[in-house]
Amino acid sequence: MTEALLETRGLSKHFGGLAAVSDVSLAFEAGRVHAVIGPNGAGKTTFLNLLSGEMRPSAGSVWFKDRAITGLTPDRVARLGIGRSFQRTNVFTELTCFENCWIAAQSRLPSSLRFLRPANRRSDLAASAARSLEMCGLLARRDHAASALSHGERRQLEIAMILATEPELLLFDEPLAGMGYRESQDVIALLRRIAEKRTIVLIEHDMDAVFSIAHRITVLVNGCVLETGSVSEIQGSRAVQAAYLGAEDEP
Amino acid sequence: MRPLSRPLLVLLLVIVALLVAFPQLAERYYVQLATKMMIMGIFAMSLDLLVGYTRLVSLGHAAFFGLAGYALAVLQRDLGLVSLWTTLPLTLGICALVALLVGALAIRTSGIYFIMVTLAIAQMLYYFANDTRALGGSDGMFIGAKPSAEVFGLELFDLKNRVTFYYFALGALVASFFLARMVLASLFGRVIDAIRCNEPRTRALGFTTWRYKLAMFAIAGMLAGLAGYIGAAQDGIVNPAYLSWHQSGQALVIVILGGMGTLYGPVVGAFVLIALEDVAAGITEHWLLFIGVFVIAVVLLLPRGIASLPIVEMLGRLRRGGTPPPRPIPEAGDD
Numbered sequence: 001m002t003e004a005l006l007e008t009r010g011l012s013k014h015f016g017g018l019a020a021v022s023d024v025s026l027a028f029e030a031g032r033v034h035a036v037i038g039p040n041g042a043g044k045t046t047f048l049n050l051l052s053g054e055m056r057p058s059a060g061s062v063w064f065k066d067r068a069i070t071g072l073t074p075d076r077v078a079r080l081g082i083g084r085s086f087q088r089t090n091v092f093t094e095l096t097c098f099e100n101c102w103i104a105a106q107s108r109l110p111s112s113l114r115f116l117r118p119a120n121r122r123s124d125l126a127a128s129a130a131r132s133l134e135m136c137g138l139l140a141r142r143d144h145a146a147s148a149l150s151h152g153e154r155r156q157l158e159i160a161m162i163l164a165t166e167p168e169l170l171l172f173d174e175p176l177a178g179m180g181y182r183e184s185q186d187v188i189a190l191l192r193r194i195a196e197k198r199t200i201v202l203i204e205h206d207m208d209a210v211f212s213i214a215h216r217i218t219v220l221v222n223g224c225v226l227e228t229g230s231v232s233e234i235q236g237s238r239a240v241q242a243a244y245l246g247a248e249d250e251p
Numbered sequence: 252m253r254p255l256s257r258p259l260l261v262l263l264l265v266i267v268a269l270l271v272a273f274p275q276l277a278e279r280y281y282v283q284l285a286t287k288m289m290i291m292g293i294f295a296m297s298l299d300l301l302v303g304y305t306r307l308v309s310l311g312h313a314a315f316f317g318l319a320g321y322a323l324a325v326l327q328r329d330l331g332l333v334s335l336w337t338t339l340p341l342t343l344g345i346c347a348l349v350a351l352l353v354g355a356l357a358i359r360t361s362g363i364y365f366i367m368v369t370l371a372i373a374q375m376l377y378y379f380a381n382d383t384r385a386l387g388g389s390d391g392m393f394i395g396a397k398p399s400a401e402v403f404g405l406e407l408f409d410l411k412n413r414v415t416f417y418y419f420a421l422g423a424l425v426a427s428f429f430l431a432r433m434v435l436a437s438l439f440g441r442v443i444d445a446i447r448c449n450e451p452r453t454r455a456l457g458f459t460t461w462r463y464k465l466a467m468f469a470i471a472g473m474l475a476g477l478a479g480y481i482g483a484a485q486d487g488i489v490n491p492a493y494l495s496w497h498q499s500g501q502a503l504v505i506v507i508l509g510g511m512g513t514l515y516g517p518v519v520g521a522f523v524l525i526a527l528e529d530v531a532a533g534i535t536e537h538w539l540l541f542i543g544v545f546v547i548a549v550v551l552l553l554p555r556g557i558a559s560l561p562i563v564e565m566l567g568r569l570r571r572g573g574t575p576p577p578r579p580i581p582e583a584g585d586d
Contacts, residue, residue, distance in 0.1 A: 052455070078457035090455070092448040103445045106438060107457040113466060114438040122438070165456060 004063075005030040005169055005199050006051070006082075011060035013046050013223075020046040022223045023060070028169075033191070033200040035210045038220035039243075044203045045087055047220065048171050051201065052084045053077035064169070078107065083167035087174050089154045093147040097138050097157055100146055101129035104164035128164055136160035136190060152183030159190060169199045176206045188213060211235065219243070263515060270421055274414045282417050283485070284529060288522045289420040290482045293427045295505040295517035297474030300431060302503065303511030305467050306447050307358075310366045310499050311373030314353065315346045315472040317494030319479030321380060322346070324392035324489050335398035335410070342480045343473050350472025354465045370496060377494040391490025398484055410484065420481050424518065427474055431514055434470060443467055508549055510556025519557050 004027035013021040021043040028034045036044050049055040051062060053074040061070040064080055072080075092100050105128035106112055106119075119125075133139050136156045141149065146157055155175055162170055175191065176184050188209050194200065195213065204210050210217065217234040219226040221243050227234065234240055255263070270289075274282045294316055301307040322342040326332045332341070357368040380386050387393075397410040410416050434440055442463045445453040454460050483489040492498065501524075509520020527545060531538035553559050 054455075073454070073459075074451075075454045075457050075459045078455055084455060086455075090449070090452045092445060092452060094448045095444070099444075103441055103453070104456050106441060109438070112438045112442045112458065113462065115434050115470075116437060118433075118436045119438045119441045120436070161456070 003030055004028060005065060006201070007063040008051070009061045009063065011047070011050055011062065012058050013043075013050055013055060014058045019223050021050060021057075024220070024223075024225055025060075026218055026225065026228065028199060028201055029216070030168075030199050032215040033195045033202055033213050034216045034218065035202045035204060035214035036218045036220055037204065037207070037210060038226075041222075042220040043223035044220055045173055046223075048084065048173050048201070048203060051077075052082060052171055078165065078167075081166075081168040082171065083162035083165045083169070084171035085155075085158050085162060085173055085175055087177065089151070089158055091146045091154055091157050091161065094145065096143050096145055097133060097149070097160070098126075098129055098142045100157055101132050101160050101164045102126065104161035105129050105132070107165050128166075132160040132164040135163060135193070137186065150183075152179045152187070155179065155183075155187060156190065159187070159194075163194070167198070169201065170194065171201045173203050174205060175202070176204055176209055184209065267421075267425060271418075274417050279413060282413055284525070286413075286417045286420045286485055287482075288525045289417075289424045289518075290478050290485065291502070291505065291521035291525060292518035293420075293424050293481070294475055294478035295502050295509065295521050296424075296427055296431060296514050297471045297478065298502045299506050299511055299514055299517045300434075300467060300471040300474070302506050303513065303517075304435060304447060305443055305464060307361075307464060307468065308366050308503070309357075309369040309471075310496065310503065311353075311369030311371070312471070312475055312502055313494050313496065313498035314369075314373035314376050315350055315475035316479035316482065316498060316502075317376065317380065317489065317491070318349055319343075319346050319476035320394075320483030320489030320493045321386060321392065322476075323398075323480055323483050324394050325386075327394060327396065328392065333396050333399050335400045336402070338398055339477075339480060343476050346476025346479075347469045347473040350469040351465065353472070354468035358461050358464050358468060370499070373494060373496060373499055377491050377496075380494055381491040387490070389491055391488055391493075394483055394487050394489065397487075416485060420485075423477060423481055427477060428514055428518070431474070439463065439466065504546060508546060508556055510553075510558025513556075513558040516556050516558030523557060 006028040008024055008026050011024045038044055050057045053072050056071050061068055102125055105125045136159055175187055191213055211231050218228040219240050226243055227237050227240055298312045301309050319342045322345045323338055326338050332338050353372050360368050381389050400407045408415050442458055446460050450460055505520040505524055506517045510516030531541040
């Protein structure tokens with residue numbers, strides 16, 4: 001068993017009386033794709049928000065590379081090497097694809113409080129931005145405004161931005177949502193390529209995609225971990241079938 | 252921050268050339284009026300850095316305009332500093348420092364709350380100046396001598412001369428414009444662009460966005476201080492009106508009138524508004540009514556300000572090749 005890159009211990013988030021996430025303890029191993037699935041309202045996005053710092057947990061802790069990152073703000077979490085995509089695609093719509101990736105690459109500089117030199121002299125950032133655009137198949141759209149892209153392309157652009165930040169761990173919140181078949185296949189192939197070198201936490205509703213990409217799967221129901229296991233273990237689990245995959249469909 | 256298109260650059264250069272020639276052609280009164288316009292232009296441009304480029308709508312920007320005036324008056328009266336080379340850097344430093352403090356409070360809020368916090372802090376300064384005897388209360392303070400530009404006994408230029416003072420203000424205006432453009436074209440400027448477009452996304456990428464907003468607030472405060480310094484030096488007096496919300500509000504009107512997010516728009520706006528005030532006040536005592544109608548007309552017909560006049564737009568869109576692209580490609584695309 002490889003070492004855990006990210007770990008949660010007793011992680012909980014309450015909204016008033018509602019326990020969106022309760023007592024989730026999980027280990028995400030380095031170099032693996034770990035999918036978190038569950039029915040709508042199971043607390044998947046909330047869980048991701050706790051990991052990325054968008055929300056503060058009510059209880060429990062988050063550990064990244066054996067360091068507690070509980071309660072850090074999203075910018076600090078990102079600088080530690082954790083990049084995330086959002087359920088509703090989140091890019092700079094007024095900027096071009098290239099500029100989107102540029103600013104993402106720039107986020108890796110120790111500080112951008114640099115006022116004098118023109119930014120466009122930084123050919124290293126330009127190269128990094130172009131590289132991530134190429135990896136996501138968007139090089140031809142380089143100078144198009146993000147607002148001119150299709151829904152699927154915007155998703156790819158957001159992934160390109162995250163790659164430009166050179167994260168060790170990527171958090172994906174339903175990267176395939178609302179995509180057509182072709183676009184989905186492209187993004188699945190892209191996720192596979194990313195997974196060759198990096199660790200991924202994937203929230204996704206498309207079960208075929210999850211079963212084909214993920215190494216491990218956790219099933220979340222009502223904010224609690226129902227089961228964690230390999231793809232075949234989850235596919236064979238009776239409890240999971242009953243709770244989520246729909247036992248009545250079985251012959 | 253896009254590079255200025257060549258026709259627009261030529262237009263701006265022509266305007267600067269006209270401004271250089273102006274004192275040779277015009278009467279004394281108009282030289283002083285044009286100086287006022289340029290001072291207001293610097294002030295409005297500094298506010299544009301916040302409103303147009305960072306989407307921080309401040310209704311208390313006069314705090315730094317007035318602060319600079321009082322700083323100059325106090326430095327001169329209490330410390331006996333008369334040299335431009337000491338009072339100007341000190342004043343700008345004080346303004347930047349106070350802007351950092353004010354910004355640290357105000358930046359925590361956004362939208363309407365940011366407007367209210369900046370307004371409240373500016374009003375506090377206003378009443379502080381108004382009620383402090385040492386600062387002359389509502390009468391304000393005299394600034395007996397124009398800052399002297401002496402270096403080792405050699406007088407480089409004489410600000411007591413109105414025409415020289417005019418050129419000093421013109422130099423400050425041009426320098427402010429290029430300083431602002433330099434800042435906006437830097438790595439820092441890229442982050443400001445990103446914050447304006449989508450602040451949560453910028454934060455999720457790893458930028459501690461409040462630091463950048465605060466830095467911009469300090470830069471804008473310092474530039475407003477430059478305007479206030481020159482303004483108070485020209486008037487020879489500084490009073491609480493320098494700090495008043497009228498002053499902040501007028502700058503905001505000028506930014507919107509001229510076209511925010513352009514830098515040159517607010518400068519043009521300052522010239523137009525002050526010229527119009529001067530003309531209208533000469534015709535009728537109900538001149539404010541004319542100004543009101545004019546402002547409403549511009550906002551209705553040119554929602555993006557005077558800088559969006561079809562002719563200016565056209566100049567701005569023309570590229571070196573001559574064909575307008577579907578969307579102007581920012582400088583990053585050029586390298």
